[in-house]
Amino acid sequence: MSFKLFPSRFALLKAFIGLFLVLSFLVRLTFLIWNFSEVDMGFFALGNTFFIGFLFDIATISFFAIPYLIYLVIFPKRFYGNVVDKIITYFGFSIGVLILFFSFFGEITFWDEFERRFNFIAVDYLIYTYEVVKNINESYPLPILISGMIILVLGSILLVYKMDYFRRTFSSETTFRPKLVAAIPWVILVVICSIFLTNKQADFSENRYNNELAKSGIYSFFSAFRNNELPYSEFYKTIPQEEAYTTVKESYSDSNTTFVNSRENSIYRYMKNSDSLSNPVRPNVIFICIESLSGDFLKAFGNEDSITPTLDSLVNNSLFFENLYATGTRTVRGMEAITLSIPPTPGRSIVKRKNNQGLFTIGEVFKQQGYERNFFYGGDGYFDNMNTYFGGNGFNIIDRGRGFLLDKSITATRTNIEDDEVTFENAWGVCDMDIYNKVLKEADKAHNLGKPFFDFVMTTSNHKPYTYPEGDIDIPSGTGRNGAVKYTDYAIGEFIKKAKQKPWFENTVFVIMSDHCASSAGRWELDVKNYHIPALIFNLPNKAPEKINRLSSQIDVFPTLFSLLKWDYKSNLLGKNILEMTPKDERAFIGNYRKLGYLKDNKVLILDEQANANFYSWNPTTNSLKSIPSDQTFEDNGISFYQVADDLYRNGGLKLSDE
Structure with missing residues (x-):
């Protein structure tokens, strides 16, 4: 046969x-x-x-x-x-x-x-x-x-x-x-x-x-x-754990930092930013996290389409970070970096994982200073586990809920964006102007109660299908990314105009930063330029506008703000004060769910889940990578931060301390 x-x-x-x-x-x-x-x-x-x-x-x-x-x-x-x-x-x-x-x-x-x-x-x-x-x-x-x-x-x-x-x-x-x-x-x-x-x-x-x-x-x-979770120690190149923690902790060795227990595998420490010349200030803080706003949309970075006139104006009237990079390619990765002040961990974002409640976030620092903390989202925060993450870490939720309830273990309050507060809505939620109007309304309430507030506002309009209210800008709705960017910028401008009429404006700092770029795709393992995002701090008390060109990361923005406000606080954050960075301190962390990049001095270390450590020189002009021989010190430094970040999550080191 x-x-x-x-x-x-x-x-x-x-x-x-x-x-x-x-x-x-x-x-x-x-x-x-x-x-x-x-x-x-x-x-x-x-x-x-x-x-x-x-x-x-x-x-x-x-x-x-x-x-x-x-x-x-x-x-x-x-x-x-x-x-x-x-x-x-x-x-x-x-x-x-x-x-x-x-x-x-x-x-x-x-x-x-x-x-x-x-x-x-x-x-x-x-x-x-x-x-x-x-x-x-x-x-x-x-x-x-x-x-x-x-x-x-x-x-x-x-x-x-x-x-x-x-x-x-x-x-x-x-x-x-x-x-x-x-x-x-x-x-x-x-x-x-x-x-x-x-x-x-x-x-x-x-x-x-x-x-x-x-x-x-x-x-x-x-x-x-x-394979949506990848424990670092099982898949990536490692060094001895003690050595990794020592390297990370040494990078924070300065007169402002005191570790609670220098012998433990922990980064929990006291941060001292107050001095005899100035007292701590506690303004309201409104953080606008802009969906998919690449740095190259701004005139400051060479764009000639005039689609961000508001942000272009703010660049010259703010503390503007010219050389700052997102840690990832998705909104939840940006949220992870901003709130936990941590380099990206392999696999899915911590925002979407188990055991992501009761963590030490920037919200905890605001709590130490007596702030009310709120998370605003124009869609249903059930999406991407946002409500569970923010609600489980002490934030009140203001979103466009469709009936999904918060986990019963979460005690945060939830406020709905009602139908009569909505003028335009698409797949991802209400338009940016609607969410800003809700922020204004809630800020008025908080001001009347006399309590400082920290608002984390996540926008949605700069996302496909790129639709927004007709007539607000000169680009028809739904015609492409440029229109969405211009509407996003327009809404920020209108928000700030309205905020200036409020009694709380003079005592409010506005932090504006993108969650990630519009596109991260490229021909290289990690396309560095496609992680470059704008970030600025506006209306800072007693701080003149300045453009900061130090290489830095999303994880550094809020530690920088806390320092500027002269706050002393307990910290579990890995970010640093950008204004005090020396050339030795400058670095950025970039990655996707598999590749982890450590950027410094126009060199990039890229780690992958096959335990490879590839070393490149990066040409910012052509956005190209060229393989170069490995630098062991550089490699060990990059590995240390990623190894420690992942270990902190897995061993409970990111949890709130009883100290």
Whole structure:
């Protein structure tokens, strides 16, 4: 008996595998054309991209094939082609084809947003279907896409039918043994892929686009589903724990810092910022965290489109940080960096993890100074676990709730943005002007009660579908990113105009900073320029406007503010006062959920989950990386901060202290 990988009973399986491989190739080719200028087009680079991609496609379809293979093997020969067989076969094939087209369409929309294959962000999107589906509906012609997908599914089924695959499957005379023998290679392939094949093995090139093209979207999705948390000590290059803590603690050795217990693996310390020349001040603080505002949108960084006139004006009337970098590529990563003042940890943001309540955040410092703490969000803070995180760390919640309740263990109050307070709303929430009007209203209440307040305001308008109220700016709503940026800037301007009319304005400091850039995609492991964000502190008492060019991070902004306000406080924050940084102190932390970057002196250390430590020189003009020999001291310093940050979360070192 000769061996056949696809005996006649497996005819439809052969058609399904062929359809998947063709569609996957077309999607890969589409992405190649889409980002043609970014892809390494060398013969071997391109050849490897498609060859590795084909191997991942085979691995992916082997998993898909197993359920149908089981059915084919166990279904008795005497019942081939009967009513039950036809119903199961037609239904199963139709569902399979629908899943293929749905996933490929999903990949295209995901690539449009992130220029990556599916990753853990796509896994998160499964949880928040309301916002995601609504966003897709507002960003794309969904009825046309769905109609087109259905037509393609029906067309594929008809083509397979016309090519006689169904008839050959139902009229087959294949017995049990040939079916079993033909199924064994697929089972072996699945076992091998499950044990030995990982998504990171597609990262063969220094060019990120080639690596992403080589992957299979569906395989990437399930890989992300299994690996959305990455304990640093298990996956990344490490140094002895004591050495890591010593290195980090030595970086905070100054006259203002006293560690509570210098021998423990802890960074808990007393910060002294008061002096005999000036007393502590306690103004209200309103922090505006702007969605997706890249540094290069501002005129100060060379933009000539005049889309940020308000921020451009504030640049010259504030403490403006010219050389500051976001730690990550998502809102929750920015929130983590800002509130915990901590370098990024691998995997998902701490905002979305378990054991993320009762932590030492910047809110705790405000609490020590007698402040009311509030978190404002124009959508439902259930999204991305924001309400649980902020509510569980002492903030009151003001959001556009749709009925999702806070965890019963959370004692924070929750205030809804009511319908009569909303003039415009899209998938992500109310427009920025509506959320600012709510901030003004709540600030009036707090002022009347005589209690200082700290407001963390998360905006939403600068996000696809880029829609906002018509008539406020000269760019029509929904036409693109520039319009969203200009509306975002306009809303800030109107907010500050209204705030200036309030009795509490003179005693209020405004901190404005982006959560992350509009895009982090690039050809390098980490594209440094795509982490550069604007940050400023406006209306500071007794502080003249100044432009600060020291290399710094999101995690440093609030420790800098606390120092300027002359506050003495207990701290578990890893950020530093930017104004007191020496060239030796300057550094920035950047990363995504897998890669962790340590930037200093135009050099970048990039750590990955394969325990690699790659060292580059960075050219800011061309935003390019060039491999250079490793610097052991530089490497150990970078590893120390990331190793300590992850250990603090996992050993409870970020928790509030009883001291």
